[in-house]
């Protein structure tokens with residue numbers, strides 16, 4: 001049996017969840033106050049996902065980047081490698097897609113901030 005204790009992050013209330021998965025693969029979630037907590041708990045024990053944020057240098061400074069859809073936790077470092085090896089342009093604007101459908105995850109890497117060096 002696998003057991004996780006975690007805080008639901010789907011809203012600011014932050015319910016304490018206890019999630020278990022038995023040997024038959026059956027999942028139980030307790031401690032949630034609404035269905036979103038159950039969905040979050042089930043996802044965390046079966047296929048956890050993470051939003052990735054990072055920065056990258058380009059000609060005039062640095063850009064902040066973020067996945068627009070959380071990716072599987074196990075792909076975290078592969079996605080960071082893909083961002084690192086992606087060539088940069090000379091100019092960016094907020095909302096630009098830096099990498100479309102990164103590694104076939106259906107998540108885009110989006111520019112969320114631009115920091116120009118003086």
Ligand code: SF4
Nearest residue numbers: 008011014015033037
């Ligand atoms: S279980 Fe529902 S009420 Fe509790 S933190 Fe998650 S989303 Fe909010």
